[in-house]
Amino acid sequence: MSASLSLTKITSQKGMSIADAAKRTADLGWTPSYVQEAMTFPTDYKIKKAPRDPMKQVLRSYFPMQEEKDNRVYGALDAALRGDMFRNVEPRWVEWMKLFLSIIPFPEISAARSMAMVARLAPGEELRTGFTMQMVDEFRHSTIQMNLKKWYMENYIDPSGFDITEAAFGKCYATTIGRQFAEGFVTGDAITSANIYLTVVAETGFTNTLFVAMPSEAARNGDYALPTVFLSVQSDESRHIGNGHSMLMSIINDPDNHQLIERDLKYAFWQNHAIIDAAVGTIVEYGTTNRDKNKESYAELWHRWIYEDYYRTYMLPLEKYGIKIHHDDVNAAWDRIVKKNYVHKTAQFFSVGWPVAFWRQEAMTERDFEWFEHKYPGWYAEFGNYWKWYAKLSQPGEQNILFNQEVGYVYPHRCWSCLVPCLIREDIKTDTVDGKLYTYCSEVCRWTHKTAFAAEYEGRPTPAMGRFSGRREWEDCYHGWDLADALVDLGFVRSDGKTLVPQPHLHFDDSKMWTLDHVRGNTLGSPLRTLREMTPEAREASLATYRAGFTITSPN
Amino acid sequence: MSLTQEPIADAKPEPKSGAAGAAKFAGSESRKYNYFDPKGRRATHYEDMTVDVQPDPARYLLQDWIINFADGTPTYSQSWTQAKSSNWHLFRAVDQEWERTHYQRQSTIVGMIANVTENGRRSGAVKRFDRAWVKVLQDHLGAYKHAEFGLGMATMQAQRYGYTQMINNAILTNSSYKLRFAQDLTLYLGEIGLDLDKFDQDAGKAHWLDDPLWQGVRRLIETIGGSTDYLEQYFAVNVVFEPLVGELFRSGFVMQVAASQNDFMTPAVVSAAEGDYERNLANTIELYRILVNDEHHAEVNRVLFEGWVNKYGTLATEAAYQLQPIWSQPRVKIAPFVDALEQSHDRLRAIGAEIGIDVSSVVPTR
Numbered sequence: 001m002s003a004s005l006s007l008t009k010i011t012s013q014k015g016m017s018i019a020d021a022a023k024r025t026a027d028l029g030w031t032p033s034y035v036q037e038a039m040t041f042p043t044d045y046k047i048k049k050a051p052r053d054p055m056k057q058v059l060r061s062y063f064p065m066q067e068e069k070d071n072r073v074y075g076a077l078d079a080a081l082r083g084d085m086f087r088n089v090e091p092r093w094v095e096w097m098k099l100f101l102s103i104i105p106f107p108e109i110s111a112a113r114s115m116a117m118v119a120r121l122a123p124g125e126e127l128r129t130g131f132t133m134q135m136v137d138e139f140r141h142s143t144i145q146m147n148l149k150k151w152y153m154e155n156y157i158d159p160s161g162f163d164i165t166e167a168a169f170g171k172c173y174a175t176t177i178g179r180q181f182a183e184g185f186v187t188g189d190a191i192t193s194a195n196i197y198l199t200v201v202a203e204t205g206f207t208n209t210l211f212v213a214m215p216s217e218a219a220r221n222g223d224y225a226l227p228t229v230f231l232s233v234q235s236d237e238s239r240h241i242g243n244g245h246s247m248l249m250s251i252i253n254d255p256d257n258h259q260l261i262e263r264d265l266k267y268a269f270w271q272n273h274a275i276i277d278a279a280v281g282t283i284v285e286y287g288t289t290n291r292d293k294n295k296e297s298y299a300e301l302w303h304r305w306i307y308e309d310y311y312r313t314y315m316l317p318l319e320k321y322g323i324k325i326h327h328d329d330v331n332a333a334w335d336r337i338v339k340k341n342y343v344h345k346t347a348q349f350f351s352v353g354w355p356v357a358f359w360r361q362e363a364m365t366e367r368d369f370e371w372f373e374h375k376y377p378g379w380y381a382e383f384g385n386y387w388k389w390y391a392k393l394s395q396p397g398e399q400n401i402l403f404n405q406e407v408g409y410v411y412p413h414r415c416w417s418c419l420v421p422c423l424i425r426e427d428i429k430t431d432t433v434d435g436k437l438y439t440y441c442s443e444v445c446r447w448t449h450k451t452a453f454a455a456e457y458e459g460r461p462t463p464a465m466g467r468f469s470g471r472r473e474w475e476d477c478y479h480g481w482d483l484a485d486a487l488v489d490l491g492f493v494r495s496d497g498k499t500l501v502p503q504p505h506l507h508f509d510d511s512k513m514w515t516l517d518h519v520r521g522n523t524l525g526s527p528l529r530t531l532r533e534m535t536p537e538a539r540e541a542s543l544a545t546y547r548a549g550f551t552i553t554s555p556n
Numbered sequence: 557m558s559l560t561q562e563p564i565a566d567a568k569p570e571p572k573s574g575a576a577g578a579a580k581f582a583g584s585e586s587r588k589y590n591y592f593d594p595k596g597r598r599a600t601h602y603e604d605m606t607v608d609v610q611p612d613p614a615r616y617l618l619q620d621w622i623i624n625f626a627d628g629t630p631t632y633s634q635s636w637t638q639a640k641s642s643n644w645h646l647f648r649a650v651d652q653e654w655e656r657t658h659y660q661r662q663s664t665i666v667g668m669i670a671n672v673t674e675n676g677r678r679s680g681a682v683k684r685f686d687r688a689w690v691k692v693l694q695d696h697l698g699a700y701k702h703a704e705f706g707l708g709m710a711t712m713q714a715q716r717y718g719y720t721q722m723i724n725n726a727i728l729t730n731s732s733y734k735l736r737f738a739q740d741l742t743l744y745l746g747e748i749g750l751d752l753d754k755f756d757q758d759a760g761k762a763h764w765l766d767d768p769l770w771q772g773v774r775r776l777i778e779t780i781g782g783s784t785d786y787l788e789q790y791f792a793v794n795v796v797f798e799p800l801v802g803e804l805f806r807s808g809f810v811m812q813v814a815a816s817q818n819d820f821m822t823p824a825v826v827s828a829a830e831g832d833y834e835r836n837l838a839n840t841i842e843l844y845r846i847l848v849n850d851e852h853h854a855e856v857n858r859v860l861f862e863g864w865v866n867k868y869g870t871l872a873t874e875a876a877y878q879l880q881p882i883w884s885q886p887r888v889k890i891a892p893f894v895d896a897l898e899q900s901h902d903r904l905r906a907i908g909a910e911i912g913i914d915v916s917s918v919v920p921t922r
Binding site: 014025041074184477 | 574586619621660677738740
């Protein structure tokens with residue numbers, strides 16, 4: 001056989017070029033003349049320019065590519081079981097997956113739904129293939145994550161919490177922030193939600209901490225499944241980032257849109273920071289047992305992925321189009337993480353609320369303390385006593401930390417905007433909207449509710465903008481309820497009808513596990529309702545005390 | 557495994573493994589999603605992947621939807637269709653599609669079409685197509701691809717509105733199939749065109765936009781795209797368009813006629829759409845059958861759906877008759893239009909019977 005002979009040479013024949021294929025498929029659309037397409041999701045933006053498709057991919061290459069990625073993922077899951085992954089996995093980590101994986105499939109599928117909104121709005125046909133692939137991608141992400149969760153449930157030592165996952169997602173005090181995230185993708189102004197909030201900010205910026213930083217920590221805890229699934233998910237994001245940027249480029253050249261772009265970048269960046277950094281920061285820092293001092297802390301990861309990568313190389317270049325970037329907000333978010341201990345305060349809040357969670361949260365120990373102090377100097381002085389209390393009160397029979405008056409923790413107000421509580425006490429803001437008083441974690445969150453989500457923005461009518469609604473303060477849903485009754489209503493009770501799904505430890509032993517009887521006799525309450533019922537003077541005094549913060553007593 | 561918390565005295569030894577079965581305690585054997593009722597005795601994998609991922613205030617959404625549209629409409633609203641249901645959560649997709657099965661099937665189809673196209677072209681088959689048939693492919697299969705694209709976009713829109721994950725995902729996969737097939741045809745025609753001396757790749761769109769034969773179909777597709785009721789769109793696509801126009805053209809014409817024109821390739825490509833439709837139809841029948849048998853809204857739904865049959869059936873019938881001259885264009889004529897039309901009417905009757913609605917306003921009862 002000649003050395004130059006190959007199968008490819010024998011079988012090759014002239015085919016369509018990729019560019020020609022993309023051009024032909026982009027020509028499938030037309031401008032209707034009999035009946036116009038229904039414009040069912042409104043926007044206040046003007047979209048005159050047809051977005052371009054930067055990827056030039058067609059579905060006949062997309063589907064086999066995705067099937068191959070799937071084959072790798074599912075093969076890896078099988079290999080993990082054969083390698084006895086769960087024998088060596090850290091339960092501290094897997095427990096947090098009960099929270100994370102309860103949240104994430106709904107934002108994913110919401111992203112699929114949102115493609116309907118942008119595909120209908122975008123003039124021209126070129127990017128519709130891109131939107132199609134993103135729609136199917138998000139369907140992939142949602143169900144592949146449901147599959148991963150089921151896999152944990154079937155193979156991890158304690159399946160409780162995984163078994164109620166979607167019910168828990170709808171009810172939990174912590175998942176409420178994930179619902180705010182997901183509904184933000186599909187509700188209100190279609191460009192605000194499906195383009196700026198979802199693709200330009202969440203996918204382009206924050207999926208890096210979500211889908212890249214977090215899997216690294218999973219691997220450090222013996223969990224090889226999460227990285228396999230989520231890095232595969234992340235590999236789809238480049239297409240979505242391309243879609244988002246292309247759509248942004250189709251609106252950014254019209255100066256009439258600049259005011260709205262600036263509003264939405266401000267809202268979306270801050271809310272992504274508030275929600276993602278609260279959840280992912282806590283899981284990465286407090287869900288791990290790995291205390292390698294050479295690894296990056298969440299703050300360092302944030303600086304790399306959000307500040308250097310996203311802010312400096314994606315957001316700043318938008319200024320050349322005349323867009324005002326809110327540098328002060330980026331810096332304020334950074335300060336919240338490194339100077340105001342946002343992540344640590346969130347972890348503290350999550351752990352205070354352990355009785356109304358649906359996963360186990362174990363106490364931090366001396367080994368953890370040392371790492372935190374190394375990475376965040378001053379951490380021990382602020383949080384050391386708290387975690388000692390937490391460990392001490394983790395045994396059934398103790399008064400749980402949520403209601404223990406000796407500890408000194410003051411249960412926080414909820415932020416009406418991002419739904420994370422007002423954890424940086426000195427920054428709490430209040431305002432009145434439509435005659436009702438609300439609390440906010442920060443000035444930008446106050447602005448988001450009062451100014452951005454309104455019918456008018458800086459004198460400009462914004463009829464398409466959404467509104468905050470529903471029973472946004474979780475605590476209000478159980479105001480006046482006994483904790484035990486609330487847990488039964490939440491469904492956070494194990495199959496024996498008495499043992500709690502949540503536990504403040506990792507002991508897999510009935511004799512050490514909390515039951516309804518251990519928490520009965522404590523009444524839940526709404527901080528906002530209480531604040532609203534005060535006289536103006538009493539309210540100011542209460543807020544002043546709140547801003548002054550609290551002191552955790554010594555448990556010794 | 558390291559347990560970083562100090563063990564409590566007088567307790568059992570801590571397990572040395574984080575694997576299932578390493579310890580027995582309350583809830584340690586609860587290894588099934590327990591928050592929904594499976595359709596059968598056991599939950600299928602599809603149900604586990606799908607049910608309740610989109611929440612509902614009537615089930616577990618404690619705080620209700622927390623963002624509204626400006627007019628007060630929540631993130632998902634039952635008012636987005638005129639159809640009524642006592643329980644939107646009852647529906648399960650018959651094809652049980654979730655991401656892995658979807659990609660496997662789509663990828664298999666893509667591979668099948670690639671093989672047919674590559675091997676057919678390599679054998680010189682395209683050059684042996686009857687010349688009159690080539691023009692039919694160029695003008696009319698070329699026009700038809702736009703109809704498929706239009707339906708793909710309509711269902712892409714519709715998948716935003718459904719009240720449950722099960723409904724929306726069934727509509728989403730329908731959209732994915734339609735958009736893939738529209739591209740399949742586009743690329744297939746593009747590639748066989750490389751082997752032909754004169755093959756105008758733009759002719760299909762020109763016929764779609766201006767040829768009187770296709771204006772009925774285009775009007776129908778645009779009417780579906782113009783609907784603001786997502787279940788009306790899904791119904792119009794699968795209950796009306798597909799049997800009366802889609803299958804009529806694909807099976808009743810292309811797949812029957814092609815072989816006699818020396819074309820064994822095109823039927824293989826088009827057959828993928830017929831397979832897609834069988835799955836989409838099964839899902840559709842299941843959904844509308846549930847609604848027509850709803851314990852409180854059966855009659856309202858039946859009247860509504862029969863109205864949709866009439867509205868879209870009238871347009872589809874007109875569109876079908878406008879296509880009739882195409883059956884005369886191949887040199888070898890083996891499939892009379894009237895036979896294909898009668899088959900399409902039988903199909904609609906069968907679909908109507910399975911859903912439980914009267915379709916006689918469009919096709920007379922036999």
